[in-house]
Amino acid sequence: AQSVSQHNHHVILSEAASLELGCNYSYGGTVNLFWYVQYPGQHLQLLLKYFSGDPLVKGIKGFEAEFIKSKFSFNLRKPSVQWSDTAEYFCAVNLGQPGKSTFGDGTTLTVKP
Amino acid sequence: SAVISQKPSRDICQRGTSLTIQCQVDSQVTMMFWYRQQPGQSLTLIATANQGSEATYESGFVIDKYPISRPNLTFSTLTVSNMSPEDSSIYLCSVRLSWEQYFGPGTRLTVT
8 A cells, every 4th residue: 555754744934934845655656646735724725736747746825846756755845935834734645546545644834924 | 626514513422422424515526535634643534435335445444333324426424433532533524526636624523
């Protein structure tokens, strides 16, 4: 079974700092990759996804992620974070079975104003 | 997109009792999913519920503990049976529309 590892459980940044959240997965075949965000008191929502093609994926709110197949990684980045980016971020992978995703443990991002 | 509501939003239950969680979607969907998120942990898929057929459970989850109903294309229920404190979690309903996955707000369950 596939697994997903997020390296940082809690990240604290000041506004305007750059962000990179690590995500590695264990499956060697074709995968679909996702980043979800959960703002305080809100639903999980999709930030961005990768199915195929350009390995650099752009999502909502200025986020992007890069799929590096050789490293089994799908790291999330944002050049300049804002206080409103304070949330929990989940990386997820599925093997082409929409809905049946395996999630990482999540990273809590706190952005100080 | 899909808008998902869940009831109740939270509950505190006694050991040995059962709780049924409802999930309502604003559009018709074939596949609905139930996840569990234990404190400080990731989301774990419990089962997939397709309308008109029995739910498919993931390894470690059984129908006797988590019976699921799927009476139509917009509604599902998950029952957490014979609860113990280890069942304290957030339970999330999710649906798939095309390749997008949407999540409900979750039901926060505390078992005492």
